Amino acid sequence: MKTVLNEQQLAITIKRLGHQILENHVNLENTVLIGIQPRGIFVSDQIVREIRELVPANLVKYGKLDITFYRDDIRNSLQSPNHTDIPFSIENKNVVIIDDVLYTGRTIRAALDALMGFGRPAKVELCILIDRRFSRQLPIQADYVGKSIDSIISQKVKVFWKERDGKEEVVLL
């Protein structure tokens, strides 16, 4: 087991991602943030918390998107759906999708499909905590990256969060 980000590095990385998103969407007027269920919402919750410290909290539009019904592996295994909560329109908005690990790209492919069910955004960007390079199965890349790592297929990236696991750390297993 190798630590990719310890608690302090993780906090700094999340702060940086929040700042980078804000840098490109200064007043957030036409921007919405969407966390991917189930694991992406832990990182999106934290990024949104960072951003809300920098701009008036009511300006930050934040939703949660479940992609279960859009997965391409339903024939292999059935997944329980999580809750989707997008209480605003995404029509003509800049959407920033937030997830924890970018690996094959299939989750993000499903997320893009799911997102289109809510309307036609002006632009979609992707914010990722950990980018596992060289393992993509679809042509997808992130706009904001917390940390890029090189890993082999047999390895696993695990992200621990305080609310869920009692500690905050990213490890490579």
Added chain:
Amino acid sequence: MQLSVKHLLGIRDLTRQDIQLILDTATEFKEVLQRPIKKVPSLRDVTIVNLFYENSTRTRISFELAEKRLSADTINFTASGSSVSKGETLLDTVNNILSMKVDMVVMRHSASGAPHFLAKHIPAAIINAGDGINEHPTQGLLDAFSMREKLGKLEGLKVAIIGDIMHSRVAMSNIYLLKKMGAEIMVAGPPTLIPKYIKEAFDVRVEYNLKKALEWCDVANVLRIQLERQNQVLFSSLREYSLAYGINKRLLDSLNKEVVIMHPGPINRGVELDSDAADSKQAIILQQVENGVAVRMAALYLLSGGRGTMN
């Protein structure tokens, strides 16, 4: 995460966990139905045949809509105008349809047990959309979903099922399901329409007085008087039935609480339910219809997946 059954033939075969899973999945599908684009690609490569040997409006439309919202390919079969009138057997009809590479069958039949018979002989997943006087599982599930949505729970809920219990598959599915989920059940209606041993067989309360039943319950699930199944004379006239067991606003207002009114449809207006009660705020009959699509999407979704290549 998987149902414990391969087919949805009746609530009797489901576990409490199965029911919970279907209702929870339906909650998420209901959210999908509120979106601007009310469609997901989950069953994009699945073909479903709707085999309706008996008349139906809302169940057939509801299933068809659920299938389309899941992006499945659908074929509709109605017995009238088909080779059934030339004497083709049920099994032959279905085998012919399955030869066209169909993955799932939704079946409504006037004979109790028809879908169970098919399940023994064909490989496709079968959903019972009502068989004779046996069960109507998706109606039971959507009724439970609507109760849970309206009142927040099923456990400990007092539900009165009122009317023609004897001929009602909806009543059977409701009793099985609500008992499994910990609700209290009462059946109410004229003695001639309530099976004699129902109290012993299902451990339910029996009440012959409508007002007493309404005073007891939180939810009144009012059943349709099935005119097409009344071969014997079980009550003297519709007028007499409506006087003794018809629910109207005046009766509801005379109770010291607000009872939720449900009805599986179609309503015989002025017989089991007066218009002023059926269209009142206490009635959630149209919500039941809306929830039906979400519940059927959940059932289809959960029966379709995780089985490798079908057929």
